[in-house]
Amino acid sequence: METQLVSPEITFHQHHDDVEFKRRVRKTTILLSIITLIELAIGLTIYTIHKGGHPNATLVLMFKGMVCILTLAKAYYIVSVFMHLGDEIRNMIMTVVVPLLLFVWFIAAFLIDGNSYKNLRNRYHQEHVEKAPVKAAEESHGKD
Amino acid sequence: MSTTAATQTKWWNGGRSPFNVEYGKLMMWYFLMSDAFTFGAFLISYGTVRFSSNSWPDPNHVFNAFPGAGTANLPLAFVSLMTFILIISSVTMVLAVHAGHNGDKRGVAKWLIWTIIGGLAFLSCQAWEWTHLHHEGAWWGRNPFPNADGTIASTNFTNFFFTITGFHGFHVFSGVVINCIMLTMNLKGVFERRGHYLMIEKAGLYWHFVDLVWVFVFLCFYLI
Secondary structure: OOOOOOOOOOOOOOOOHHHHHHHHHHHHHHHHHHHHHHHHHHHHHHHHHHHEEEEOOHHHEEEHHHHHHHHHHHHHHHHHHHHHHHOOOOOHHHHHHHHOHHHHHHHHHHHHHHHHHHHHHHHOOOHHHHOOOOOOHHHOOOOO | OHHOOOOOOOOOOOOOOOOOOOOHHHHHHHHHHHHHHHHHHHHHHHHHHHHHOOOOOOOHHHOOOOOOOOOOOOHHHHHHHHHHHHHHHHHHHHHHHHHHHOOHHHHHHHHHHHHHHHHHHHHHHHHHHHHHHHHOOOOOOOOOOOOOOOOOOOOHHHHHHHHHHHHHHHHHEEEHHHHHHHHHHHOOOOHHHHHHOOHHHHHHHHHHHHHHHHHHHHHHHHHH
16 A cells, blocks of 8 residues: 555556656657647648649648548557556557447448449439539629 | 445456456546547548538638638638647646646646636637638538539538537537536545545546547548
């Protein structure tokens, strides 16, 4: 019973050294901020690419993929350091993380489905295609 | 809470807690996991609809205002402010939990107050943004913003935006309420008497989750 600041359900206590802890939090904060800044930079790059006439679709897709990866990195740091999941017992981590693997199927299946729906409609139901470019001028504002 | 029962150690009916955490904390994790699926379902349905559309409004043209900046075109500026507010309030929450580990009642109070301020600041930002968009004519069922290719957009964009950011904002709001309750309990000395501050840890998990979800909302609505 050295530090009694725990419930009896916790049978051993992980030591959080104060200095070490502060260092880790500071490091993670800086890391999260830097990643966010990089994301913003990429966001603005995508914006400028879109402004210049014909955007290069592959380039835009590449940048968007990069932002997705950076977001996953941010999520990892928040969960593992701020939420201390990284410090838990491995089996507990697995009970939380393994069900989340469903997202791999979830995202892939639904996005592919959406895409296929678009392609099928464009091929077989031409009347559904948004009508020839209406100049997005002020007069079209306010209508659905 | 079974923590008062030091005499009968049937913590999880098996005589020991298998993961070295209290029941409440483990269940908070499982709740957050299920909540992740709720948010995931929302965001994935948004993705599905977006993938099934030939064109979609450009977020940089929709979200380009900043309070007090008039009609200046500032894409991503305001939402980055919101993102940083939430990250910082997550950090202050980590510090509150840590103060709890050390049994530092004043430290817990101080950092919780900062976290609450951060949460309120975020909610105010969101209120401003919603009001601004509403003035521009956007709401559920109304979308004044054209698609990126110049065609008239459906209302899918605004419907998803208001539903998902609204659902997230509701989580932030309940997080602020939970933090206020934690602060009151702390100031009344409930945790001191109990002998541990594990409640703060559970509230902290919820608060970090709110930050975590925002990271993905930020990605899906503002960046890509």
